[in-house]
Structures are given as structure tokens and as C-alpha cells.
Amino acid sequence: MRYKITELVVGTLLLLATLFAWQNLSGLPEDAKLFPEMVLTVMAVATVIMMIRSLTGASQRAQGAEIETWHFSINPKRMVGGLALFAGYLLIVETLGYYTASALFIIVAAAFAEYRSWRALLAATLAFCIFVYAVFGLLFNRPLPEEFFQSATVMSVPAGDVIHA
Amino acid sequence: MLDLFLPILHALPVVLEWPNILGMVVGVLTGMIVGSLPGLTATLAIAVLIPLTFSLQPLVALGLMAGIYNGAMYGGAIPAILLNIPGTPPSIVTTFDGYPMAQEGRAGYALKIACWSSAIGGAFSAVSLMLFAPPLVKVTLLFGPAEYFWVAIFGMSTIAILLGKDPVKGIIAGCIGLILGSVGSDVMTGHQRLTWDQKYLIDGINLLIILTGLYAIPPAIRMIEKGVVRGYQLSDFKSRPEDSLSRNFWSFVPTWLRSSAIGIWVGILPATGGSMAAFIAYNETKRVSKEPESFGKGNPLGIAAAECGNNADNAAAMIPALVLGVPGSGVSAVILAGLLVHGLQPGPQLFRDTPDIVFGFMWQMLLTSLLLFTLGGNVATRVFAQVMRLPQPVLAPMILCLTFVGIYALSSSMFNVWLMFGLGIFGYLLNRLHFPLAPIVLGLILGDMAEHNLRLTLLINQGDWWSLLHNPLSMLLAGLSLLIMSLPLIGMLRRKLAGTAETPAAH
Amino acid sequence: MKTPYALGRSLVAGLMAAGMLAAPALAEYPEQPIDVIVAFNPGGGTDVAARTIEPFIEKYLGADLVILNKPGAGGEVGFSLLAASEPDGYTLGFINLPAMFAYSYTRETAYSPESFAPVANLVYDPGIFAVRSDSQFETLGDLIEFGKANPGALPIGTSGSVGSSEHLAIQQVQAETESKFNHVPFGATAPLRTALLGGHIPVAAFNLSEATDYADEGDIRILGVMSAERAASAPDVPTFREQGVEVISGSSRGLAFPAGTPDEIVAVIAGAVAKAMEDPEYIAKAESAGAPLAYLDPAAYGEFLTNTSTALDKAWEIDPWVK
Structure with a gap:
């Protein structure tokens, strides 16, 4: 449960960062922004997939048994x-x-x-x-x-x- | 044939004079210390020491540089194995299997493998430098922007093995690296990308800032959290009877040969560098292995591949540097500057006018590699073992203080230091959520290279995308990249098909 | 970090005034070590040049120089620091023309040509056009004819980025001769030179000192030098001017104080630099490192600095390189 919440929070942060970066690139000439915008698109899609996987529990299962005892921080x-x-x-x-x-x-x-x-x-x-x-x-x-x-x-x-x- | 070897042999007696040997020993020791400190690299050490070498004889100065170069590349493995903190960028790959081995109590054995592999890779590389320097340079000339684009893609294709348990997170990490790499002034248009008007971002984010932020700060914070008072014990550095290098020697030989060849090949290509050599060597070793799943969990061959690959890059990177004046890596660029200071202009005439110095330097690259056997083994395990016995609550703040020195030394600016701090918190978050960090570094190193060369190719050929495949060499490189990328996918599919019958718990 | 970049200009003016009032007792100058700001990384071209001449200036000045590397933003960080430092004669810096002023057209810089008190020019490296020795272009004229007949078809690689001296030189050639080329910025000399030698780019524009060895070996042919007169290191290569193209361009490296530094102090350092540059040992070192020395005294260097800046203004007005 805590893992899921942390993942969703970090996913949201990453999406916000993507938007923020996209906005910074928007004023640039086409060939200067082509590559970073491609990367940002892939990253946004992957982040959304990660968040969906988090909601369905797939990302927790991917980490195996150690997730049972997971804490964000030991102390x-x-x-x-x-x-x-x-x-x-x-x-x-x-x-x-x-x-x-x-x-x-x-x-x-x-x-x-x-x-x-x-x-x-x-x-x-x-x-x-x-x-x-x-x-x-x-x-x-x-x-x-x-x-x-x-x-x-x-x-x-x-x-x-x-x-x- | 004799013409080729006579100048090489002629240079040997000079190299074996006492001041030169002393220079090499001091260089190797300095290099190991520098390499083992996160945030400090051979490039910085040599750059700063160049003015001190003005008054020295050229060969003593060059011996010092050769020693630092080879020493630092091994030194990076020490904290990588013991603390999971890579001391230099290429030793990221060493952490994959080095740290798990240390946790199993096999730190001594891991260090010994790293030491031997570094020495062997470096020695092969130096021999290739001696024998092949002039002929191999013709090969570099075949590589234009289109070919470099494919080399970068080939390097990136190794990302597939770094994705970790959850490939989606690996892809996100790779994208983060690519984005961090595109920060700064765009060479092709002169526009600022993602700099938000910060002067210190215009030249891009230095790799070392990202490396120390992501790799050194999170473990240090974890140490403070855990507060384990018991550090490494001396017994952790004693090899178990089954962990004898002399007994297992032959099992390493294929890995050493393969990784050396890869490291030399990567080294010869300008603008690639040791990190890529280590990544590719690791990837290949894992790919041909009969038990690929044991990699990343403390397989000694993983350390051997990484360390051998990155040290095999060293002398080979000097081939284009010496013959063409085109440095193959950051360190070789600084060594070039050092040569210039001593009045040695790189280029074809260097071999004709000052053969004793050029071949002497090549001997020094070889001898300093071999010095790693003695100095690396003893110094690493004796001195560093003592340091690692420090309890974690004391070691952690020391690591943090050292990260400050390394990053502050880059430009005496607090901006970079705070950037590192921010990346440290970011790295902690990613770490806790099992995002692999290696794809970030790979994306950072290769993204810029891929993008720049792609755009150069298109610009030269007026937007014709087919120009990326304009000759047999670029086609070959493109084919190889596709092959390497598709192999794990095919494997994954096959396992998926075979695994559908099993329950998910079996994974 | 705390540097008020935006305030730079007004700060400089203020410091100038302060410098006038608090003119130090010159009789003893220099009485403490002088900081030298190098706006690039240790090991870079400017850094090596600085560390090579440092002991010779110290020898004739009788004071210590302390080199401080302040890299960032292509040198802009270091140049800004120099412009904003105390004009008391204890902060000196290396400046690079025309690169340092080219930035100010695309972003706000905390300095202008008036922010500096020029001391001496050390190195002047003219630009060139070079081709591989088996190229179809024998002279600059051939190249320009091709550029007229096939506008924009011929790529010319440069060692700089957009707005570099080589890029501006290509623009000047185009404006002079009504030809058109395709500018390809490689960003550094090493990859450009390899691409030229390997035949991946037909023409390359970079600095003369980085080409002479290859020309001597017969690997490349230099079509023309962008200096007023033929260069001593390549006496057989005609200038652009000789071939009817009025383009003079190159990169230079010199020393400057922040504006407002008393003339007497400037003269003391300029004198020491002049002597250092006549030292046979230094000349030999610079020669082997391929640095073409060209001393200019404070007055001449100041004039050169102003001219460079006006030429850039004009070039920007005609054809801004960043749109």
C-alpha cells in the first residue's frame, strides 16, 4: 500500500517535471527541440504506464517478495x-x-x-x-x-x- | 617487421631509469586515491598536475600521467565494491556484481578480481597501442557522423540489460538521463535548452555532479538511517579457500580476452570512453554466459568484464590522440595537453621526430598496468580495509564531505553543489522505488552523442535520412545495434511463452 | 552564486568610481599575489596557455600569480566575475575574442566591451578554410564559384557552434561574394578534423595553428588564411584578401583587468607580459605548443577589442545568427 502511494506520488512529480520541461522547450526552433520532445513523450507515456501498473499492483509484483517488508525509510x-x-x-x-x-x-x-x-x-x-x-x-x-x-x-x-x- | 619493433625496444632502457620508475609508482598510487574518491577523476588530477610537471623531464611527467590514468581506473572499483558508490563513471558497472559480492563477505576476492582484471585489460590495451597505433588510425577515419550515431545507438542498446526487474522503470530512468543530457546550449542552433537562464547550466550538467548526486548521497543517507556501528571487518578481506584466483584463473581468461578486445575497440573510437567500454563488455559477458541470471547478484565474471573493459579503454584511447591529435576520452584529452606542454605536438610527425618519448610513454602505459598487480592488491586491501572499518555513522558524513570537495573543485560554485544535493534527494526517491540508476548514466553519456551526430549527418546531407546508411560500415553498425537490441526481446518473448504455464509466483 | 548578474553593468560603473577614489599606493605595486581568472576548465586550451606563460610573467613582475579556474557558460561565468571584481590591480583575467562578445547577442551578459581594461593580447590564431588534399577545390575561388553555382549545396564544417568566429566568417564570405554554403557546426576541432581527413565533410573552417601540421604532412590543403597578411607558420598559403575576399577573422586570447583599474597598474603588467613574450624560452614553449604569439600593448589591444565588438554589431545587424 505504502509502495503504491509513493509510486503514485513520484509518478505525478515526474509528469509535472515533464510538463515543466516541455513548456521550457516550446519556444525553440524545430530541430533543437525535436529530440528532447521525443524523449519527454516516451517518458510521459512510460510514467503513465507505471502509474497504471502501480494501481493494478503489477509493479509491486515485479519486485518480488521483498516488497512485503518495504518501508520508504528505515528510520x-x-x-x-x-x-x-x-x-x-x-x-x-x-x-x-x-x-x-x-x-x-x-x-x-x-x-x-x-x-x-x-x-x-x-x-x-x-x-x-x-x-x-x-x-x-x-x-x-x-x-x-x-x-x-x-x-x-x-x-x-x-x-x-x-x-x- | 624489424623496423616496427626496433624503435619500441630502443625506448625501453630509458623507461627503466629510476626517476621514471618513481614517477610511475607515485602516479599509480595517486591515481588509486583519486579514483577511489567519488567526484574526483583522473582527468581532474592530471589537469591540475600538468603545471607541476613543467620542470620534470618529459618521460617522468608522462610516467606520472600514465600511472594516474591506469591507477584511477582501478581505484574507482574500490568504493564501488565496498560501498556501492562508484568512484569513477565506468565503475558504475563494477557495482552491479561487486557490491553483492562484498555483502556476501567476499569483498577481498572481489577487489582482487577487479585488480587483476584492470591490470590485464590495461596491459592488453598498452600492447595494442604499441603495435597497432599507426595502422589502426586509418580505421578511425572511416567513422563519420553517421557512423558515430550508430556507435552511440549500439552503446545504448546495452540498456536492455540494465532495465532491472521492472522494465517500465528502466525506460523512465533512461529518459531521465537523456533529458539531463540535453540541458545546455544547443551547438547546432545556439539556443538554450532547459537552462531556465541559469549560467551554470549553459555548458550542460557535468556528469560528475549527476554521478555523485545519484550514487554517493543516497547510500550515505541510508548509512545514517541504519547507524550500523560494525563496519567491514578484516576477515571480510580474507579470501575464502574456494575464492582463489590462481585456482579459478582459467575461468576468467575468456572474459578477459573478450572484454579487452571490446575495450580496445571502444577506446580507439574518439569520443566514446571507458564507461561505454565497461557497459558493452558487461553486456557481452552476460549474453554469452550460460547462467545470465546470476549477473547482478555477485558473479565474479561481472567484475572481471567491467574492470577489464574499462582499463582496456585506457591506452587504446591514446591511439587516435597520439596519431591524429584526436582524443578518445576526457583523460586522453588532458594527457594531450600535457604532451603539448612538453613540446610534443601529436600527429604523424610525433613518431618520426621523438620515437623514444612516444614509445616510452607506451611502455609506461604497460608498466603502470602491471604495477597494479602489486600496488593494487596490497594497497587496496591494507589501506582501504582500514578505512572501511569505520562505523557507518562516521563514514557517512565523511562521504558527504568528500562529495562537496569533488563538486566544488569543478568550478568553485555552490550552484553545482546544491544541484548535486537536489539530485541526491531525487536519487534517494528513485532508489527506494527500485528505479535502476545505470540507464540514467548511459542516457546521459550517449544521448548527446547520438543526437549531435544524427543532426550533423542530416545537416550535411540536407535532411536525407537514408544518409545514415550511406556505406557498408554504417549499415554494419546499424545491423549490429538492431541485433543486440532484439536479442533480449526475443529471449524475453521465449521465456514469456514458456512461462505462461507457470504461476506468477515462480518468477 | 550570489553574483548579481543582472546588476553587473551598474555594479561595474560603481566599482569604477570606487576604484578612482581609492587608487592604491602604486609605488609598491604589486605587493601581494595577483589572482588570474581563467574562465575555462583545468586542462583546456586557455588554461594550458595561462599556465605556460604564468612563470614568465612572474619572473619579470616579481610577484606571484594565482590561477583560478572559473568555468561555466562557455567562459561567460569567468568573464562576468572579472568584469565585476575590484579594479585594484589584484584580479586579472584571460579574455577570448570574439567569442566572449558573441554571447551577448543571444543572452544577457553581465559585461560589455566597456567592462574591461585591456592589458595585452597574447595569441592571435587566424581562421582558415581547408579541404582534404584530394579535393576538387584548388583555390578559394573554386569554392566560391561552386557556392554560387549550387547555392547551399556545399556543407562547410566549423569547429565552433552557431555564432562562433568561423560561422561569422562564412556569413561574411557569403555576403561578400553572393555565394551560399551550408553551415555545419561540429562544436569542437578534433571531430571536425577527423571528419575532414576521413572525407565525411568536404570543407572545414577552423584555426590555422590546428591545421599546419596536417598541411605540412600533405593530408590537407589550406585554401586561404583569414588574416591581413600571410602567416609566418604557413607562408605559402594566400590570404582571403589576396584572393579578393575581404574577410579577416580569427580567435585571440589576451589579458584584461576590470574597467577602472589605474593606467599605471595596467602598464606595469603589460610591461611584464611584453618582456615575458620576448623570453626565448617562452617563445620556444609557445611555438612547440602551436600557439601563434601576437603581442599587442594596452592601447592597440583596446582598439582591437572595440573593433571586434563593432564588427560583431554590424554582422548581427546584417544577418542575426540565432533567429
Whole structure:
């Protein structure tokens, strides 16, 4: 039952996305939109078939016995929380700097997933930061968001990217 | 005949000098690390390292690049097997059988197969590069837009095996890939397609953003949900007695030979690349297998085909790159840039003017493949086994932090990072509803190639659709694609007919 | 992400004013590393060119250059960032003509020719028409005759997309000679060149530096070069002008500051670039990489930039390439 509802919801979302994309393509010259419109048509038809199969129960049968024990999420609280923490991490990473934000995120996320060996956690976090620094900072010299305590005095370009390495 | 081999042998002693060997070893290790991190590829690593190689001797620099190239292609298999997260695009195919094997507690054996298959595929490829480079290039010239269109269709025809249990969902996934692939500025008309005026979408969505979004984020979120504290144990990396590669060696040989041939063929064609080689090699191995239903459930031959195919693409992709200046893949394009920096202009004159360097580079492609045997086996199982022992609640946020680095490094833009995040949620939904993800990637890689070449053919021939079949080669390729596509359908029909007598529960 | 693209132009004007007021003490310039925006991926043509000249400019400038790759939208993202950055002499960028201005006809760009303070041109690569050596076309004249007799029948492949310099050159040829060809955009040089060598496309338009080796080997024949005078790397190939077709076109790569950067600072960098481009070691490197060097000082480069932009305006007015 839950599988059916989820399928119908995702099917509806896919159909809406198809419409949305179709509308974006409508102003283009014929040969530029021919191929994407063909694909969108196939996709819309397939999605409708999927939804019909979902209503008749065919799509559940296709997955075999494991569908009996299907849950959308093993632990909905942790799924939403995990995604929210990751989103929060992405929001602060440019302000706090990569290493500070990552260390914070790893510790908070692990604690959130009920991991309680603090010493192992701190050691792993430290090792992770050193590894990333060695590979990205030293070897490849890739730009990463700068730490807040470093960049406090430096001007930044309008894009919000810190320019002075 | 001797004329052919003398320059090849002449280059060998130079390659075996100490600085060159060191360059290769460092390259292979770097490549394995880069390859194993989702979002980082050999292309990026080599591109960024090129300026550092300015001061090095050309052969040391080239050895480093050859090492990164071969190392990264194997490195991608490590997270693919252990975590179901492909480190590089081609290793998507490795996840099909690699991850199920790891779940059965055969991670060590799976890694060993991946390592051996990579090394063997790479070695075959390098030998083909040495022997066939100049003559094979004439073959590439036969391929025009019409033929490339059929090559893309041929690649897409392997989609049939990726459809999963519910083919309708597989088709939807393929369409999603094709649509994501058509985002961006349309080369033929200059119009924007599906960009909604977003500057970062005009060049199209980078494959890596889609790959990390769909493949790395959902498993990491699942890990946080499960919160299993017990990671991989060291015993998981010890092979069981029946899983001995030396004993089963001969059972892999046909797969290795077939996949190497496929990888070399795909590599020689410009603009195809390792992902396609792996997909086709996997498809063929499954097709000729006596027990095709065991693929996707932990069949060692599946890993062998995927890894051997994608590494056999490596050196072969350098054939058109070196002889014509036409790169066969993204990585070979960067290596070309590296050659230019050292003053080596690709083209026919390269072989005439600097044979020691060209053939030296070919030896390095061979030697770095062979280095995988020693470095790949030990480093992978020792170092990565330690990493994988981390409990999931700690490993998951680390994976997420690494995805950030990879995508941010592309263009230092948060737009791409948020795009990856959105695709991650989308991937989670698709995952939970048993949509197969591989068709998305296949559609993404080949859709653009098929569309562009179709439109080029039609434009050159003023809208004449028959021009797609204008010569024997295009007809042959079209016939092959149709054949490959219809084979599973015929099989399905036959099974349907035979299965009507059985009850649905028997499926 | 937060870049206010729409605000770009007014922002540039504002920054210009701010730059005038807060002119830094020039005596010590440069006193910190200078960022160099490369609007393309690591490993791309512009990136390799930038990394090749970087150490030589550093040598004559006595300061560090830090290359930042800011790819996106065919370079537009990086060009916009450059146009909107502080005109304090610490953000420099590579710009590509005419490609960067061709975009602004089909979509709104956050920069215009006035957004930049040109520093120096480094590379100028003229366009060419090439055929395979067994082709029926011996000269540019043969090609144009064919284009007049059979309007639109002959496909010409270009290495760019719609609106690229090669595409515009074909349009110019058509307008000059009243011939008509069929433009086929391949989008990149490598597939175009293979298609030409393999006989899948009869004529190809791309850059000279990417053709000379094949012409030397005798695989292809260059019908004409779109430069004012014959190119040093192909002295036997006549120009379009010599053959009676007044078309001058090519792609160039140069350095620019955001508009409003003090002239003294521009002069310091231009001086260092000029010296770097006379360095024999650099000349040798550029030559082996096939980059045709063509130094222009700030004044000449500025003029070139304006001319390129007016020529594009005119071309767009006559025949817009995107309808």
C-alpha cells in the first residue's frame, strides 16, 4: 500500500517535471527541440504506464517478495535529520570554511546517528581533515572554502568566493 | 617487421631509469586515491598536475600521467565494491556484481578480481597501442557522423540489460538521463535548452555532479538511517579457500580476452570512453554466459568484464590522440595537453621526430598496468580495509564531505553543489522505488552523442535520412545495434511463452 | 552564486568610481599575489596557455600569480566575475575574442566591451578554410564559384557552434561574394578534423595553428588564411584578401583587468607580459605548443577589442545568427 502511494506520488512529480520541461522547450526552433520532445513523450507515456501498473499492483509484483517488508525509510527521523544536517553543512561551509564545517558536520552527524565513542570519533575526524588537506590542499592545490578565522581580514569578490589564497 | 619493433625496444632502457620508475609508482598510487574518491577523476588530477610537471623531464611527467590514468581506473572499483558508490563513471558497472559480492563477505576476492582484471585489460590495451597505433588510425577515419550515431545507438542498446526487474522503470530512468543530457546550449542552433537562464547550466550538467548526486548521497543517507556501528571487518578481506584466483584463473581468461578486445575497440573510437567500454563488455559477458541470471547478484565474471573493459579503454584511447591529435576520452584529452606542454605536438610527425618519448610513454602505459598487480592488491586491501572499518555513522558524513570537495573543485560554485544535493534527494526517491540508476548514466553519456551526430549527418546531407546508411560500415553498425537490441526481446518473448504455464509466483 | 548578474553593468560603473577614489599606493605595486581568472576548465586550451606563460610573467613582475579556474557558460561565468571584481590591480583575467562578445547577442551578459581594461593580447590564431588534399577545390575561388553555382549545396564544417568566429566568417564570405554554403557546426576541432581527413565533410573552417601540421604532412590543403597578411607558420598559403575576399577573422586570447583599474597598474603588467613574450624560452614553449604569439600593448589591444565588438554589431545587424 505504502509502495503504491509513493509510486503514485513520484509518478505525478515526474509528469509535472515533464510538463515543466516541455513548456521550457516550446519556444525553440524545430530541430533543437525535436529530440528532447521525443524523449519527454516516451517518458510521459512510460510514467503513465507505471502509474497504471502501480494501481493494478503489477509493479509491486515485479519486485518480488521483498516488497512485503518495504518501508520508504528505515528510520524517517534520521533520514530527514541526515538530509537537514547535510543541507545545514552546505549552508555554512562557505562561511565557516571547509575544515571547520566538515569537522563539525562529521561529529554532529555521527552523534545524531547515535555513535557515542567520542575518542574514536575525534581521531577519525582529525585523520579525515589531514587526509583531505594532504590530497587537496598540498597535492592538487584545489580551492576550498577558506576557514573563517583566516579570511576575516581579506576582501572577497562579489561571488562570495574568497579570492586570496 | 624489424623496423616496427626496433624503435619500441630502443625506448625501453630509458623507461627503466629510476626517476621514471618513481614517477610511475607515485602516479599509480595517486591515481588509486583519486579514483577511489567519488567526484574526483583522473582527468581532474592530471589537469591540475600538468603545471607541476613543467620542470620534470618529459618521460617522468608522462610516467606520472600514465600511472594516474591506469591507477584511477582501478581505484574507482574500490568504493564501488565496498560501498556501492562508484568512484569513477565506468565503475558504475563494477557495482552491479561487486557490491553483492562484498555483502556476501567476499569483498577481498572481489577487489582482487577487479585488480587483476584492470591490470590485464590495461596491459592488453598498452600492447595494442604499441603495435597497432599507426595502422589502426586509418580505421578511425572511416567513422563519420553517421557512423558515430550508430556507435552511440549500439552503446545504448546495452540498456536492455540494465532495465532491472521492472522494465517500465528502466525506460523512465533512461529518459531521465537523456533529458539531463540535453540541458545546455544547443551547438547546432545556439539556443538554450532547459537552462531556465541559469549560467551554470549553459555548458550542460557535468556528469560528475549527476554521478555523485545519484550514487554517493543516497547510500550515505541510508548509512545514517541504519547507524550500523560494525563496519567491514578484516576477515571480510580474507579470501575464502574456494575464492582463489590462481585456482579459478582459467575461468576468467575468456572474459578477459573478450572484454579487452571490446575495450580496445571502444577506446580507439574518439569520443566514446571507458564507461561505454565497461557497459558493452558487461553486456557481452552476460549474453554469452550460460547462467545470465546470476549477473547482478555477485558473479565474479561481472567484475572481471567491467574492470577489464574499462582499463582496456585506457591506452587504446591514446591511439587516435597520439596519431591524429584526436582524443578518445576526457583523460586522453588532458594527457594531450600535457604532451603539448612538453613540446610534443601529436600527429604523424610525433613518431618520426621523438620515437623514444612516444614509445616510452607506451611502455609506461604497460608498466603502470602491471604495477597494479602489486600496488593494487596490497594497497587496496591494507589501506582501504582500514578505512572501511569505520562505523557507518562516521563514514557517512565523511562521504558527504568528500562529495562537496569533488563538486566544488569543478568550478568553485555552490550552484553545482546544491544541484548535486537536489539530485541526491531525487536519487534517494528513485532508489527506494527500485528505479535502476545505470540507464540514467548511459542516457546521459550517449544521448548527446547520438543526437549531435544524427543532426550533423542530416545537416550535411540536407535532411536525407537514408544518409545514415550511406556505406557498408554504417549499415554494419546499424545491423549490429538492431541485433543486440532484439536479442533480449526475443529471449524475453521465449521465456514469456514458456512461462505462461507457470504461476506468477515462480518468477 | 550570489553574483548579481543582472546588476553587473551598474555594479561595474560603481566599482569604477570606487576604484578612482581609492587608487592604491602604486609605488609598491604589486605587493601581494595577483589572482588570474581563467574562465575555462583545468586542462583546456586557455588554461594550458595561462599556465605556460604564468612563470614568465612572474619572473619579470616579481610577484606571484594565482590561477583560478572559473568555468561555466562557455567562459561567460569567468568573464562576468572579472568584469565585476575590484579594479585594484589584484584580479586579472584571460579574455577570448570574439567569442566572449558573441554571447551577448543571444543572452544577457553581465559585461560589455566597456567592462574591461585591456592589458595585452597574447595569441592571435587566424581562421582558415581547408579541404582534404584530394579535393576538387584548388583555390578559394573554386569554392566560391561552386557556392554560387549550387547555392547551399556545399556543407562547410566549423569547429565552433552557431555564432562562433568561423560561422561569422562564412556569413561574411557569403555576403561578400553572393555565394551560399551550408553551415555545419561540429562544436569542437578534433571531430571536425577527423571528419575532414576521413572525407565525411568536404570543407572545414577552423584555426590555422590546428591545421599546419596536417598541411605540412600533405593530408590537407589550406585554401586561404583569414588574416591581413600571410602567416609566418604557413607562408605559402594566400590570404582571403589576396584572393579578393575581404574577410579577416580569427580567435585571440589576451589579458584584461576590470574597467577602472589605474593606467599605471595596467602598464606595469603589460610591461611584464611584453618582456615575458620576448623570453626565448617562452617563445620556444609557445611555438612547440602551436600557439601563434601576437603581442599587442594596452592601447592597440583596446582598439582591437572595440573593433571586434563593432564588427560583431554590424554582422548581427546584417544577418542575426540565432533567429
